[in-house]
Amino acid sequence: MQTKWAFSLRYVDTELVRPRWRLNGSRRVVPSVQIGFEYNPAAGELLPIATWFVMTEQGRRPAAFFGTSSDRIGSPEGKQAYYLTLAKNFERVPVSVYASLNYSEWDEGFNVPFGANIEVLPRITVQPLFDGDRMHLMATYSAQHFNVTLIHAWLERFGIAVSAGF
Numbered sequence: 001m002q003t004k005w006a007f008s009l010r011y012v013d014t015e016l017v018r019p020r021w022r023l024n025g026s027r028r029v030v031p032s033v034q035i036g037f038e039y040n041p042a043a044g045e046l047l048p049i050a051t052w053f054v055m056t057e058q059g060r061r062p063a064a065f066f067g068t069s070s071d072r073i074g075s076p077e078g079k080q081a082y083y084l085t086l087a088k089n090f091e092r093v094p095v096s097v098y099a100s101l102n103y104s105e106w107d108e109g110f111n112v113p114f115g116a117n118i119e120v121l122p123r124i125t126v127q128p129l130f131d132g133d134r135m136h137l138m139a140t141y142s143a144q145h146f147n148v149t150l151i152h153a154w155l156e157r158f159g160i161a162v163s164a165g166f
Contacts, residue, residue: 004027004028004166005027005028005165006036006163006164007025007163008162008163009022009161009162009163010022010023010159010161011161012157013158014153016074017042018043018076020042022039024036024037024049025039033050033051034050034051036049036050037049040077047080048068049070051065052067054066057087062088065084066083067082068081068082068083071105071107072104072106073131073136073153074154076106079104079106081105083103084101085098085100086098086099094119094120095117095118096116097115097116097117098114100113100114102132107133112132113132115130123141123143124141126140127139134154135154135155136151136153137151138152145164145166146162146163146164147164148161149161149163
């Protein structure tokens, strides 16, 4: 089921103050466009987020979307990333993969984030990912309109995110 509104709150135990807490909110304004905000309370920073779902996954064809959000965990205040992402679910195995071509204002150049979602049990996935600079690992429990994610940022620091959609 597709939600119109989505919200998430994330905490990461990091020495850096800005990325410790983050609140995101977004709304699907038409079926192919989602817009919203990211709020970083330690920096008093409000940034835009947006996604345009260009192509849905069909058969062997991956899904494709363009978007913008803040740059990686730990990026300086005000730095955005702009990306084109391709994503593909594999029906015969409980795995989906993605890769992005990402322009980073922080790096002032391109990088290539990628990752996979691996279903280990019904409602539980593990996601190893590379954000274009560093590795992370996440484990998510998903309910109908609610998710809880444990985060191992940079494979050094732990965090948690809760999200809901309706």
